[in-house]
Amino acid sequence: MTKLRSSSSEIDLDRPNIEEYLTDSIQEPHQKFLLPNLLDISLTLTEAAGAIVDDSFTRCFKSNPPERWNWNVYLFPLWCLGVGVRYVILFPARVVTLALGWIVFLSSFIPVHFLLRGHDKWRRKIERKLVELMCSVFVASWTGVVKYHGPRPCMRPKQVFVANHTSMIDFIILEQMTAFAVIMQKHPGWVGLLQTTILESVGCIWFNRSEEKDREIVGRRMRDHVHGVDNNPLLIFPEGTCVNNHYTVMFKKGAFELDCTVCPIAIKYNKIFVDAFWNSRRQSFTMHLLRLMTSWAVVCDVWYLEPQNLKPGETPIEFAERVRDIISVRAGLKKVPWDGYLKYTRPSPKHREQKQKTFAESVLRRLEEK
Structure with a gap:
């Protein structure tokens, strides 16, 4: 069994429900909603991080200079x-x-x-x-x-x-x-x-x-x-x-x-x-x-x-x-x-508001379940 030791406690990483364990370990009432809220936005954060890493839009409009070959005294x-x-x-x-x-x-x-x-x-x-x-x-x-x-x-x-x-x-x-x-x-x-x-x-x-x-x-x-x-x-x-x-x-x-x-x-x-x-x-x-x-x-x-x-x-x-x-x-x-015209224009406010509304509804739904 794998364990993580610290100066004050020992946490068992093989426990079947790590979320329940961590939530129970928080004594203050207002902190009990911290971990569920973080888990609520994890999918959104993952999607945003993936879009930043795999940015296939800006790649379409960037010139890729060739590798330099004049790097030594002979060339x-x-x-x-x-x-x-x-x-x-x-x-x-x-x-x-x-x-x-x-x-x-x-x-x-x-x-x-x-x-x-x-x-x-x-x-x-x-x-x-x-x-x-x-x-x-x-x-x-x-x-x-x-x-x-x-x-x-x-x-x-x-x-x-x-x-x-x-x-x-x-x-x-x-x-x-x-x-x-x-x-x-x-x-x-x-x-x-x-x-x-x-x-x-x-x-x-x-x-x-x-x-x-x-x-x-x-x-x-x-x-x-x-x-x-x-x-x-x-x-x-x-x-x-x-x-x-x-x-x-x-x-x-x-x-x-x-x-x-x-x-x-x-x-x-x-x-x-x-x-x-x-x-x-x-x-x-x-x-x-x-x-x-x-x-x-x-x-x-x-x-x-x-x-x-x-x-x-x-x-x-x-x-x-x-x-x-x-x-x-x-x-x-x-x-x-991708639409190439996005190169010249920003996303419309209506599109941004729709994304914000969808995210807000998902967070409220999870809070009601909790």
Whole structure:
């Protein structure tokens, strides 16, 4: 029999009811409720501690830097040489490439956009090719090595493409192969200027998370675009936010209730040369591009997967989860049951009050039993 000795007493740890023993040993009346009350909240404390330890939500939005390899006297000089090559040779060459690309693009896009207004079909076709060319220049400025798997997307009515989302460069990598019309958050600065001047020529649709009315307007424009015959293929990132390419968060159901074919696209980046995840809350897109342009290369795989349709009796939410399963398996990503918009907002007061009410009712119920 195991016993615990102290200076004043000896406690038998093999007793069948340790709770009864400890409660009986407390002489003061007001302390008799101490242990039961602690036991009442033990499940809640366990759940809270488990959520802190296994915080799969914040893990989705954290960049995981690679392990340092320049830790000894032999490797550090090689690392310094690599820094010199990237910043002194590669970066200036990439800036020149990007500048020349912009010169060629603008000198062609502006005349086409204004001089061919009466010939919309030809104007849209040339603008699509120019946008694809400019996206290829962006990829070249990162020394992008992209492998595309599967048949190339084509223009068909009543279809929408959905992909997992790691950075805004997802759109650029996909756009250099096919002139997609994308659903994207409206950005300020030079990115917003490009959105309103150049990208609108391929039919892109913008939204603002802070405006509730945008959901209805964007939904209507999405339906009109999908059912158009001559419109560019519609590309949607249903996660609604950038995730660090290790996880997939919940897909919004808007893309899956359009009554059309859904074509999944899986994107997986190789972190050996650079981590392509864009943490928009800590880094501007300009600094993100500079980090990519001072890296060795951006390496990724893109899979165009088999088109999917809504099955009989299947809800849009179930359809979204099925497509998320397909993308997650192909790209080797882990699914988590989180809404990506929680990254931008706090839990609603109604949700907190409901949790508090449930906990209070459980404590009162136990006190009545005692």
